[in-house]
Amino acid sequence: MHLSSKRATIKEVASAAGVSTQTVSRVINNRPDVSPATRKHVQQIIDQMDYQPSALARSLIQQCSFTLAVVTAGLKYIGPSRTLSGITKAAEEAGYSLLMKEILDFNANNIEPIFQKLISRHVDGIIWAVPEVGDNRDWIKNSPLNPDFPIVYLAMEPREALSVVSAGNYEGARMAVGHLLEQGYQHIGHLSGPLDWWEGRQRKTGWQDRLKEEGREVKETHCADGNWSAESGVAAIQKLLTQYPEMDAVFVGNDQMALSVLQQACQEGIKIPDDLGVVGFDNIPESAYFWPPLTTINQDHHRVGEIAVEEIIKIIENRRQEGPNLQFNPITLPTSLVVRKSSVRN
Incomplete structure (x- = not known):
């Protein structure tokens, strides 16, 4: 069977689904003002036609780059590497690209050049996945970022007015x-x-x-x-x-x-x-x-990464829609005991 190389357009998807192009756009962008039945039907048509929305078009319409920055460190350790895996998976599923920066020195406090470079790439938000070590969070007191810029912090002590995700x-x-x-x-x-x-x-x-x-x-x-x-x-x-x-x-x-x-x-x-x-x-x-x-x-490092993406997207969308200032409550993922032979006496 010959497959056409021509990509489906949003108009063709709308016609096949029997809805407007605006409805297709709402489904693609996960807007809440679509009924579950319509959303399911349109998504089926999108999948059948293998429709791939243009990232450039999305960014122009929504004034977003659909790119998240991840600043990390210590990828030789289990925790940071698993967390990055969770971030990657969740971002891909949400339609976001990732721009990653690894810091080699945990204690680095001169982070302004890092932020300047990331912001120059028009990222929508930053996930700061560097574990808290020594005084490497002191820069937060005089952050070079706009206070409203979306940022989520991982693996650190909760602080007032910051979005923090960590394990218990x-x-x-x-x-x-x-x-x-x-x-x-x-x-x-x-x-x-x-x-x-x-x-x-x-x-x-x-x-x-x-x-x-x-x-x-x-x-x-x-x-x-x-x-x-x-x-x-x-x-x-x-x-x-x-x-x-x-x-x-x-x-x-x-x-x-x-x-x-x-x-x-x-x-x-x-x-x-x-x-x-x-x-x-x-x-x-x-x-x-x-x-x-x-x-x-x-402890589910992978889930920490997934939740970090969920939180940063929530902040980005709230900011884009000019919603009220979000109240940040620290998120602590529960841990669980896995009992094996090393601790059970006969």
Whole structure:
């Protein structure tokens, strides 16, 4: 069968669907003033005719480029890379292109040139996906951006009048410790991530608070910090085993460092979970294949990215329609406990 190379036009779609071109346009742009039945019918015709709306035409009509900027860092880590995957998927489904900028230095505060370059590309909004590390959010106080410019922040402490999306680091840590307590462990240490990271501090605070609620003593010698890498976990768990000899369980700040705990325990003849219970954080795919399989806290980085896109589009559309100023409430995605053999005593 010969397929025509000629692209369908919006008029042809409207004629085939028996509606006006304005109705087709409303469906394409996901406007609310279309009945569900009409929307479904028109969308079927669009799909059948393989109609591809012109991005240039959309941008001229709506005064939008349909391009989002994503500023990210640390793509070698599981969290940022999975988040970017979620952003990419959601943006594509919403009809937006992405312009990505990776910052190599987490602590970068001279961000004005970055914004100038992105805005010169006429992006409709920015998703700031750089994790909060040290003082790398100080620039917000004197942001070079227009206060009304659409921007969503990820992986940082909530701030007034800002759109912030993050995972429940604090709640997840409390859940991990609660599980170990339920299993009968008495002396629960913590192998933390880097404490200049907001996420690292949140997880450590959750560990501390949950133990204190049970009347357990918490000392600095009960904690050692790594830098999220498996390599750093080796030295950290060696230090923790030395300075906290009574420890019979450990909550580890991420799964990659937890791998070091399992390996070091094996080398030293420490039986897991009988001698030492272990819980990680992140639920990376490999955690189910560690030995023993790792109990961990699942956080949906991919969904964080999807919600970031939903939020930025909401802000963009509100601004385009000159709606009232949006009231921003921080969005914290729930975490969940994934129980495996590393923390369940026989």
